[in-house]
Amino acid sequence: MARTAAKKVSNVFVWILMGLLFVALAGFGIGSFNGGASRVGSVGDVEITAEDYFRALNNEINAQIAQTGQAVSFAQIRARGIDAQVLAGLTARAALSHESAEMGISVGDAEVARQISQIAAFQNTAGQFDRNTYEFVLQQQGSSPRDFEEDTREDVARALLQTAVIGGLTPNEIFAETIAAYQAETRDFTRLAVTEGDLPTPIAEPTDAELEAYYEEFPERFTRPEARRITYAWITPSAIMDDVEIDEVALQELYNDRIDEYVQPERRLLERLIFGSDAEVEAALAAIAAEETDFDTLVEDRDLTLEDVDMGVIAADDLSDAAAAIIFSDDESELLGPVPTPLGPALFRVNAVLQASEVPFEDARDDLSAELAQESARRAIDDMREELDDLLASGATLEEMGADTAMTLGTIDYTPASEEGIAAYDNFRDAARAVEQSDFPELLDLSDGGLFALRLDEIVPPSLPPLAEIEGDVADAWQATALREAVADRAAQLVAQLAQGATLEELGDTSEERLIRRQDLLPDLPATTVAQVFQLDAPGDVVMIPGPEAAHIVRLDAINSGVRNAPDTSVILAIMNQTIAQSMATDIFEAYGQALQADAGITTNQGVINSVHASFP
Template sequence: MAEETRRRKKKTNAIVWVILGLLILAMGGFGVGGFGSSLSTVASVGDRDITVQEYADAIQAEQARVGQQFGQRLTMSQMQALGLDRRVMERLLADAALKEEADRVGLSIGDAEIARRIRENPAFGGVSGGFDREGYAFALDRAGLTERAYEEQIRDEIARELLQAAVVGGTEAPAVYVDTLTRYVAETRDVTLTPVTVADLPGGALAPTQDQIQKFYDENPTLFETPELRQITYAWVTPDQIVETIEIDDAQLRQAYEDRIDDYSQPARVLAERLAFADNAAAEAALAAIEANETTFDAFVEERGLTLDDLDQGEIARSDVDKTIADALFALEEPGIVGPLETSLGPALYRVNAILNATEVPFEDARDDLAAEVGIDTARRRIDAEREMMDDLLAGGATLEELAAETDMTVDTIRWDAGSTEQGADIAAYDAFRSFARTAQIGDFPTLETLSDGGLFALRLDEIIAPTVPPLAEVQAEVEAAWRTQTLTRQLTERAAAIAENDALAAAAQSEAITRLARDATLEGTPASLVREIFEAEEGTTLAVEGDDQRAYIVSIDAVNVPDLDAGQAADVRAAVEQQAGNGIAADIFDGYGQAIRNSAGFTVNQQAVQQIQVQLGGAG
């Protein structure tokens, strides 16, 4: 299946438009308009303006990027709360400052270099490779850019690269710094690790008195404190909730079957790769060499500097290729190589990697799956159709209870722990609900929000229930367990310290010698702090390290192994440290340079324009 997926059929026109679509997103063109003819720029650095469209595009791109991390698209208000709108403006100002400096120092990029960059951009490549002039024009048109405007963007980008290279080129981290950091990273320890368990403790099982329990409860109230809870009323509806009320007739299912007939009825296909040659003689010679086991198909691919993805033809049905090619491909009874066959690229060998039989799933067999899909899709569309009415009800002052009475929504309440890492069940399992529930304030106006499955919800924060400490009688068992854990942990650590001081006891204990322990190592079953404490100790030291209520540890630091920075793994670490440190220093220098340019050139930000754009993009302004 993985191989079949990798070699999926490449639809000639579709893949080009998909690539161009991605390019459009990368270049902008989000189509934000309606800002008014008097509003054209939001900021400037020197003579460089940052336009309304540039700012809107950058904001929306940041919304989409950060939204992927949160699992949902952030609202403008959330962007503002996180400071992301300010980060976008800082980035635009820095970019404008660098372009301004490039102009000042007279960096000039020739048309030939601009043309080369554009021709080499794979997003503008045609189906058969090479620059596609028509695709280039189409992509720019969809992005709302003229060729001149886009080429000026490329010119600015190259100038910025040259400026950066001039400023930070040859930047190196100081050797002393690199060596010191490498020694720190690559240094290892030889240690002897001795666990001390409950079996090493004198006495029997721990049984606290009621006075000890009371004292522990009084001294550690936060251990038993209930979390802050949010009492929330919510109205919601999901496709799953109303799908049972959806009536689906046979005609709908048959139409869905016909609409997706390609999923249920597919002709025989092959998964193949095509390697073209200059002439028929070269192709025949290649085939003969492959059949004689003198070379391989993959060797020819590598010799040309190509990859298998370059040759991949995906799934090929008879109708996708000329009859001569189809007859040759489908004459195979098992995977193999056929050819030479005449193609638009010249004589070619085809390597068939898999033969896929025709498939046919009758309507009756697909009916149940179709009913489930059509039902959910219809339910989703019914929810979408009701959204405007729901918004109008809320805008008119309807409560969540009234909203539920007038629509397919149901209303419920939840006491939700905002600090919990568990997702919970029902509505608390949705990222969107948790996000809004976490930031809601008492008195907020309920708004309709979207769930990941196409459902809708609105919520009202009724009360914030402050943390409380229950009476001892209610948490007696928890207090006793916590006392026992803390007491055992302390006693084990004290016992470890006593054994460490007594050579005879230490010699009798079960010990493990560990050599070349690295700073980033993990010792299974031990506390995370153990390795850190080992590397903080000096050679010859013996430590008693706290663990948990099951064991503590005695650690002897037998040797500190200083690495040879010019050999082995340490040399590789040094090279990586040197590169990373150099990149970090270069980035800091260039950031400082950019800020200095911006301050020197002078910059302004039209905050009123910024607020207008944010309001139109869905913010509070």
């Protein structure tokens, strides 16, 4: 059962896709291949036609497109080895068909009809099988009822054979229990962080000789990656919005339109629970006062949730006059009732009181002006689009666009790490990755309504800048390395003291971590901490874990076995049992299929296979 991930993916593809019923693939293709039935190969007496192979490849391409949302070429399919997997799947399917025929396994017309009637593509809007739809869909897919029904008959027969081979497999429970125990185990440990402040002497500034040596020892740390040197011209709303004139009338109208945002009445954040009578509300209030229940419990007793009773932010105008008078006249009480509502007397819980607020026009003016200016700038850029497009189409260079239009000229050595300026826009980043030196600049959109055009000038190879140019970066890297080594050395000295009888608590301030699982991540500790803790054999064992700014001394305090009936362990056991059963079924069915193919004999026609491949663009 131990296989590489790639092998497992192949197994799953072949034996699930081709062994488990395969109805969809058998019935839905895109027409015949060159109008004939040339053989790609055969297993025993069962042929694999070129049409079968073409249909399966085409379906796989469509599935890849549906999964990724991107176009997938046949060349990409071949590069991933999917064509070989598809052919292997068809071969497996043919082997099962051959064996089914040899064993005399057949399916009657009634079962074939039942299987087909359950396919949604052949049903009408009422969910019933429709003969006209059935024939139309098959015609559109280049198939016929006779062919599809025969394929379905073979699919069901193969499924019966598969069930006979792998049905009823039950893995030994010890497998799942062993894995579950491993996963559910937790550990307790105590840790001591050794930081720069714990060093006997501070780290000195590096000398010129040390910087030179560090620079020469680690050139890869300072080598700039390959870059795409790009010239661009761009214009954005924020770049021209200061030049846009703001109409005061439009500004006042916008404020008036947004008046509900700027002038808000007093409001309450409310929850409401309806009762059958005032007496029931009063009884509920009395029980709460006597600490016999609370509002949350009352809600649960009605089989409701807090979301069901949440009213959100409510103003007085949102309530009846009588309810508003009770709720908005009390700023102190959390629970109010009985309160009359159209649904009956209610108990209200006030979660927050939001005082009335008003933002005058003068205070809102700057924000409103910026919004109007931004919108006006976007419209102005949109008005420029045709003129800018025409200039580029007529051969204007980006330098001319920067000099003669409102666009700004710039250059960038673009790398995947570039994020500043125009490189902050996803549209530019996509274009920068795709542009070639032979491409002519074209006008493209930015997400904020701006426009840009770009040109690839050259590919700049990776380069190591002179030390003088990056001395600060080298000094920072030297300091980081020196700190990491110094705290690790100091931590090692403390571990030696532990070996001589000292306790971890005597060496400094410690922290405890309890019930840590193998899959837990501890954000304040090095990424390897949990893994290294689980490599310790017994309580009392110690490990030193270096980190960039601190080294950590970790002492294992306890190993806690997983509880067999705990909810988490039960879930793991169920998942493990299912996974092991599926893995066993896959392995057994694969071995069975290989035996069938070896016994029946496989033939392939590479010429026909190549012809099918050549039919894809």
